[in-house]
Every structure is written in structure tokens, then in C-alpha cells.
Amino acid sequence: MSLEPAATDRGMWRVVASRDFWVRLHDKGFVISTAITLTVLTVFILIRAYGGGPDSFTLGVVGNDELGRRVAALGDRSGLDVTVVRLDDEGAADRALRDGEVDGVVLGDVDQGTASLRVLRDPPDLLDQLVQGAAIGLRLDTVLDEADVPEATIEELNDRHPVTTSRIERPDPDRDAKAAVAFAIVLIMYGQLFGYGVWVATGVIEEKSSRVVEILLSAIRARQLMAGKILGIGALGLLQLLLIAAFAVTLANVTGAIDLPADSLSAAAITLGWFILGFAFYASTFAVAGALVSRMEELQNAIVPINLLVFASFFLSISAVQDPDSTMAVVASLLPISSALAMPVRMVLGAATPWEIALSLAIIIGCTVLLIPLAGRVYAGAILRTGSKVRIRDAWRAAE
Amino acid sequence: MPPGLELIDLRRRFGDVVALDGVSLRVDEGTVVGFVGPNGAGKTTAMRIALGVLAADAGEVRWRGRPVDGPARRRFGYIPEERGLYPKMRVLDQLVYLARLHGVGRAAAQARGQEILDALGFADRARDRVENLSLGNQQRVQLAAALVHQPDVLVLDEPFSGLDPVGTDVLVEMLDRERRERGVPIVFSSHQLELVERICDRVAMILDGRIVADGTIDELRASRERQLLRVEVSGDADGWFESIPGVRLAESVPDGVVLELEDGTDHQRVLDLARSVGEVRHFSMVRPTLSQLFREVVSS
Numbered sequence A: 001m002s003l004e005p006a007a008t009d010r011g012m013w014r015v016v017a018s019r020d021f022w023v024r025l026h027d028k029g030f031v032i033s034t035a036i037t038l039t040v041l042t043v044f045i046l047i048r049a050y051g052g053g054p055d056s057f058t059l060g061v062v063g064n065d066e067l068g069r070r071v072a073a074l075g076d077r078s079g080l081d082v083t084v085v086r087l088d089d090e091g092a093a094d095r096a097l098r099d100g101e102v103d104g105v106v107l108g109d110v111d112q113g114t115a116s117l118r119v120l121r122d123p124p125d126l127l128d129q130l131v132q133g134a135a136i137g138l139r140l141d142t143v144l145d146e147a148d149v150p151e152a153t154i155e156e157l158n159d160r161h162p163v164t165t166s167r168i169e170r171p172d173p174d175r176d177a178k179a180a181v182a183f184a185i186v187l188i189m190y191g192q193l194f195g196y197g198v199w200v201a202t203g204v205i206e207e208k209s210s211r212v213v214e215i216l217l218s219a220i221r222a223r224q225l226m227a228g229k230i231l232g233i234g235a236l237g238l239l240q241l242l243l244i245a246a247f248a249v250t251l252a253n254v255t256g257a258i259d260l261p262a263d264s265l266s267a268a269a270i271t272l273g274w275f276i277l278g279f280a281f282y283a284s285t286f287a288v289a290g291a292l293v294s295r296m297e298e299l300q301n302a303i304v305p306i307n308l309l310v311f312a313s314f315f316l317s318i319s320a321v322q323d324p325d326s327t328m329a330v331v332a333s334l335l336p337i338s339s340a341l342a343m344p345v346r347m348v349l350g351a352a353t354p355w356e357i358a359l360s361l362a363i364i365i366g367c368t369v370l371l372i373p374l375a376g377r378v379y380a381g382a383i384l385r386t387g388s389k390v391r392i393r394d395a396w397r398a399a400e
Numbered sequence B: 001m002p003p004g005l006e007l008i009d010l011r012r013r014f015g016d017v018v019a020l021d022g023v024s025l026r027v028d029e030g031t032v033v034g035f036v037g038p039n040g041a042g043k044t045t046a047m048r049i050a051l052g053v054l055a056a057d058a059g060e061v062r063w064r065g066r067p068v069d070g071p072a073r074r075r076f077g078y079i080p081e082e083r084g085l086y087p088k089m090r091v092l093d094q095l096v097y098l099a100r101l102h103g104v105g106r107a108a109a110q111a112r113g114q115e116i117l118d119a120l121g122f123a124d125r126a127r128d129r130v131e132n133l134s135l136g137n138q139q140r141v142q143l144a145a146a147l148v149h150q151p152d153v154l155v156l157d158e159p160f161s162g163l164d165p166v167g168t169d170v171l172v173e174m175l176d177r178e179r180r181e182r183g184v185p186i187v188f189s190s191h192q193l194e195l196v197e198r199i200c201d202r203v204a205m206i207l208d209g210r211i212v213a214d215g216t217i218d219e220l221r222a223s224r225e226r227q228l229l230r231v232e233v234s235g236d237a238d239g240w241f242e243s244i245p246g247v248r249l250a251e252s253v254p255d256g257v258v259l260e261l262e263d264g265t266d267h268q269r270v271l272d273l274a275r276s277v278g279e280v281r282h283f284s285m286v287r288p289t290l291s292q293l294f295r296e297v298v299s300s
Helices: A012-025 A028-050 A065-077 A090-098 A125-146 A151-159 A175-209 A212-219 A222-255 A261-292 A296-302 A304-322 A327-334 A339-348 A354-382 A392-398 B043-051 B091-101 B106-119 B135-147 B165-182 B193-199 B217-223 B267-277 B290-299
Strands: A056-061 A081-086 A104-107 A116-118 B005-014 B017-027 B032-036 B058-063 B076-079 B153-157 B186-189 B202-207 B210-215 B227-233 B247-253 B256-261 B280-286
Touching (some): A028 A175, A028 A222, A056 A090, A065 A125, A090 A104, A104 A125, A125 A151, A175 A212, A175 A222, A175 A261, A212 A222, A212 B091, A222 A261, A261 A392, A327 A339, A327 A354, A339 A354, B017 B032, B017 B210, B032 B043, B032 B193, B043 B058, B043 B076, B043 B153, B043 B186, B091 B135, B135 B153, B165 B193, B227 B267, B256 B267, B267 B280
Parallel strands (some): A056 A081, B032 B186
Antiparallel strands (some): B005 B058, B227 B256, B227 B280
8 A cells, every 4th residue: 555645746636626526426416407408408409399389280161172272282382281171060160179179260151252260269370371362362263264264374373483582692491490509509508607617616615615725735736726626527517518419419300300410410519619618718717706705605796797707798699699790799709708609609500710710719728828827826825815805916916 | 853844933924913933843753742822822823834825934844854845745634723624525535535635546545544434433424424423523534634644744733622531532542643653743732731741742832923932841841940839737827938038929729838939949948937837738849730831931
């Protein structure tokens, strides 16, 4: 049994990181936050897969077979799925409406001007439009037929699009799906960066308020302790994000909510990569916030400035989902405080140019490399000072 | 005796307050040094500097004759004044973690943690969370945390405070074993001066950031150049001793007096006079206790 110490404490961050990782992996908070994220994500994906508003209707017809056929045909052209059900009389129609078996029933006769759409309470807008459109078509046909317009001309009028569409730019048929992915990424990234950042801060306060830090620092240096804590908690955050991403990609592709296997994999990779960068940037500031105060109750105040920055980044990034090419979105994707949220959005939407990505990477990595030693010094100067909140300037001076 | 831990001329100010004003202290291998002094005298500051959790403005800490560096310091065992353990961590996990931070390998740390808990008769609480232990038991874990990496030197700030008599005996025994079996130099601060007197080889007394006395108890006694006599005489004879030059009352005790004799005053004259007053039931030289020495030093 060797109790001889290694020559320095240089690798000691690994021991610290390992403790911070395992202790929190077994923490209820980790299980709960994972469960909540996965639940929200499942709902989000399932709504996209099977919800998305009533784009399918069941229409009852009493008589009126031809109108029913035309409503179905018109719906088909508009991407709406209309099922037509034949009903015997008005009584059967009302029963079907009350039982929710049909969304609406067409009664009466179009040519005699007695046609009506009967619904339970509010007519679904799209169904109303379809029925009105189909009825106009039916009535026109009758009129044209009576005026001896040739059958071929009537068919041509019914089947052709009289107006064609031309575009300046090629449309992205997946724009909608990609926006949904980008939106989900902003939500998850915000929760992950902020949640794990706060975990760093509370981990620091736990050691400070319990005074165990005095024993830790008699064995290793403050910077090793801070580095270990950030890396251990960051590794757990990355693991959780990996679980979430794997779950989301699988569920989205299985349910067909987002039918882009390759794109969803690259979106997951982008998210993981930017989480590492964003966490590396923010974590040391959270560690400093924790070191400046002595009790958990004081943490809320200490993290207000960081909280505001992360929150502002969140809003900028949400608006970047809508308009990824706006100046604000471009700036947000370059600033280190917001790039971890905004750049993945612009990358997933295909709006970021290679040089913008490169510049953004250079800025956040450069700033992180500059920030960590400064934060390490303030942390080292503040971590052993209990009592009232330590001022950053005093902490800076206290550390060599 | 080879030099173990040495504090050399440590100085430290906090703002305008001088906490340490040139403190030197030597703890040789295999010796136990008691560090005593009133609250605020600088004991904790000196110990924190020795452990490197506080920087000195000037002065040096040496270990075996060389300035202390990181690797040497990781061989120190420490109980800080305010204590400190992870409240929610289990006892054994905590000890293993602290051992590993002190450079002990994973397997060895596990074995040592178990071993130290066995030695403290605490193995059945290994899976308990620290916050669920009584204060006395937390104190035991604190001691285990200081010993788990088999330190080369022990620096203990008020290790006995909060311990019941049984806990005190356990700690005394542990310290004695560390010293006897491994020759570990130990310095601890305490206000329990009878205890210090009982188990320490040397005592260092600190006052207002300066060491005012340092030596064995006998040396300290000798350095207070005084002779005290306790005399009990039957009969009511207040002030019977006042006629002898160089004798004055130091203290009245039940059934008698403690007299302070100036140098060169003959005990036998006092005895003769006492016998002339009444029956002498008690006549002895008084060895001042550490408490008495301490009070004298503080008040002088």
C-alpha cells in the first residue's frame, strides 16, 4: 500500500471532477431534470408528429354525394384529408355531431339554394371554406352545363391551376421542420447552460458554507479545485445532453415528426459542441458568483448579472429562429455571451456562413481562455473569506 | 531531535490589526506541542498559515528543515477551527475522497478509510451521511479526515472542543498512538489547560500575536521565578506570616494560605513561625499549574 503522494497536485482536478460527477449523477435533481426535459421534448415531438391542428376532417353528407366528393377532392388539393360519411337523415346527422363522429354535416341541396353546413358549435374555418368552395364549384358546373358550355371546358376549368407560382429563391421544403429543431435547441441549451451553471455555483457554496473547503485547500490549490468542479459538472451536463439528443433524434425519426435523419444528427452534434463551448465560457463566472457569497440564500443576488446575460441571449436566439439573417441574429451569434445559443440556431437553419462560424468559434474560445484565469484568481481570493459578500476587487487583491 | 515543523518569524496583518507579530514555533518529530493563548491571540492564524490556506506577510514555514511546498503540505493532517465536512456525503466516501486529494491512490484510500473507521470504533456508521451524525460523532469523522492519509505531521485547531470525556479519551489515545508508533509531530491548540499539561511535551503560549513562553512545563515553571508555599495552621491566626520579610499572601485557600516567597527567603523560618502559631497540618511547595502560569502571563 503506497501512501506516497504524487510530486504535485497537478492531476488533482480529476479526483475533484470525479466526485462532483458521481455525487450529482446520484442526485435526485439530475434524475428529475432529465425526466422533465425528456417529457417536454416528447410532448413537443408528438405534437409535431400527430397534432399540428385539425388538418383532417370527417364530413357527413345527407344526400349530397356529389358535394361530398368535391369537398374531398378540394381538400386533397389543399393538403387536407377529408373523409366523407353518408348519413340517413337530419336525426342521424345530429347524433353523429354530438358523438363527435363527424366535424360537420352538409344538408339540403346546393342547386335549390337550401344547402347548409351543420356543426355542433363553431364551424372549423378550413372545413367551412372547403364546403363553400366546393359548393360554388358545383353550382358553377350546373350553370355552365345549362348554358351548354362543352364538358371539356368545364373540366379544364375545374382541374387546372389558372395561376402558376414563380420564385426568386429556391424554397427550403424543410424550413418548418428546421425551425422547430432550432427552437427546441434554444430551449434545451438555455436550460442546460443555466441549470448546470447554477449547479457549479451551488457546489462552490456547499464547500464554502460547510467550511470543508479549508481542508480541501490544505491539500490542493484553489484553481485545481475550481477546474475539477467545472469539468466534473460539465461532463455530467454533456452526458445528460447526449441522452436528450439521442432520445430526441430517435423519437423524431421514428414518429416522423422531423423526417430528416441526417439533419437531426448534425443538429445534435452542433448542440453538443456548442454546449461545451458555452459551458466553458459561463461556468467559471458561476464559480466566482458562488465563491463571493457564503450562504445559498445569497446566491440569487450574486448570479443576477449572469442570469440577465443568459436570459437576454435566450430571447435573441428565439428571435433568431424567426429571422436568422437579421443583424441582431448575426451579432448574437458572434458575441461570446450569446453565441452558444444563437449560433446553433443559425447553423441548423443554414443561415450561418462558414466565416461567421469560424469567427464565432475564435471569439468564444479566445474569450474563454482569457476569462478562466481571471475567474480563477477571483475564486481563489474569495473562497476562504466567509461572512458578508466579498467584493470582486478585494478578492482579486487577496490572491497572488 | 530532528526538526519537524518549524514556523519562523511569521507576520500577518488584517487591515490595521496585527494578528501575528513574529511568531516562531518548533514542533520536533515525535513531540506533542500545546499551543495556548487567549481567544484572538493568533493561534488559528498561525495554524492556517502553517497549512497554506492563509498566506503570511512575512516569515517561513519549514518541514524537516526545508521550506514547505505542495507535496510536503499534502502530507499534513489538519483539523480547522471551524471544522468542515460535506454534510450530505457518506462518512466512508468522504474519507476516501479526502485521502485521494492528499495523493493516496484509489485502492489504498479505500483501505485506509475503512481502517481508520475501525480504529475509531466507527465502522458501523461508514454509510451514514455526516449531517445525520451527532456533533460528537461528526467530530470523530473530522479527526478521521485528518488522519486518513497517514499524515507526517498533525496540526489541530481546538481538536478537543465539543468532545465529551469519552471522546476526549479516544482522541488522546489516537494522538498518543500517532506519536508513539509513527513519530508524528503534533501541534494542537486548546483552552483545556489541564489536558495540555497532561499530554504535551512542550507548551507554546501566544499573546497578542507574539510567543510569550515556549518550553516544557517544567521550564515554564522555572521561568516564572517564584516560590509558593501552601501552609495550613490550626487556630485562628490571620496574618501570622506578615512579620517575616519577603513573604506575602498569594492566595487564601480553605484552611490555609498560599504564600509567595521572595528569592532567598528561608522556608524554615516560615515553618518555625507557623509552628509557634499552632499545629501545622500542611506545609508544601506549590507547583503552579499551567492554568496558573497562563493567568499570570496573560495578566502581566
